[in-house]
Amino acid sequence: xxxxxxxxxSKINSLIQVRSERVSVRYTNFMLGFIRFFYLKGIIRxxxxxxxxxxxxxxxxxxxxxxxxVFLKYSSGTCPLFNKLKIISKPSRRVYWTFSQMALETFSRxxxxxxxxxxxKGLFSSxxxxxxxxxxxxTSGEVLLRVEF
Numbered sequence: 001x002x003x004x005x006x007x008x009x010s011k012i013n014s015l016i017q018v019r020s021e022r023v024s025v026r027y028t029n030f031m032l033g034f035i036r037f038f039y040l041k042g043i044i045r046x047x048x049x050x051x052x053x054x055x056x057x058x059x060x061x062x063x064x065x066x067x068x069x070v071f072l073k074y075s076s077g078t079c080p081l082f083n084k085l086k087i088i089s090k091p092s093r094r095v096y097w098t099f100s101q102m103a104l105e106t107f108s109r110x111x112x113x114x115x116x117x118x119x120x121k122g123l124f125s126s127x128x129x130x131x132x133x134x135x136x137x138x139t140s141g142e143v144l145l146r147v148e149f
Contacts, residue, residue, distance in 0.1 A: 005030060008026060016082070016083075019078055032049070044073050046071045047071065049068050050067050052067055081149075085146070095142065096142050098140045102133065113147050116143075116144045116147065117143050119138050119141035
């Protein structure tokens with residue numbers, strides 16, 4: 001995870017507070033997977049990858065700029081589906097949880113959100129990971145952030 005991920009998360013947080021319809025974030029493969037995860041969970045309306053093409057910069061530096069346009073989703077018109085994305089694991093302080101820690105944290109705060117966890121099998125919500133953990137499919141992972149309702 002790079003600083004670009006954290007910049008993008010703070011940008012989404014600030015624009016969800018002002019009820020923006022869409023937000024533009026910088027493209028990384030990890031960010032695209034993260035946005036795709038949100039889309040599959042129904043948290044956002046959709047997304048689109050665009051190429052910002054500056055001919056002069058491309059000609060001299062051979063640089064293309066890719067962005068992801070995220071279309072935010074609101075329930076009943078103006079209420080966002082989540083209030084905040086709280087970053088848990090940072091580059092200076094990584095947070096890893098085992099199956100038992102995930103179950104304890106998820107069930108102790110069951111009504112006000114869930115965690116997004118990165119594993120060797122991909123991104124999962126804490127609830128999904130507990131279900132997979134009962135079958136010993138996935139047993140631990142890095143806690144990226146908390147989706148708060």
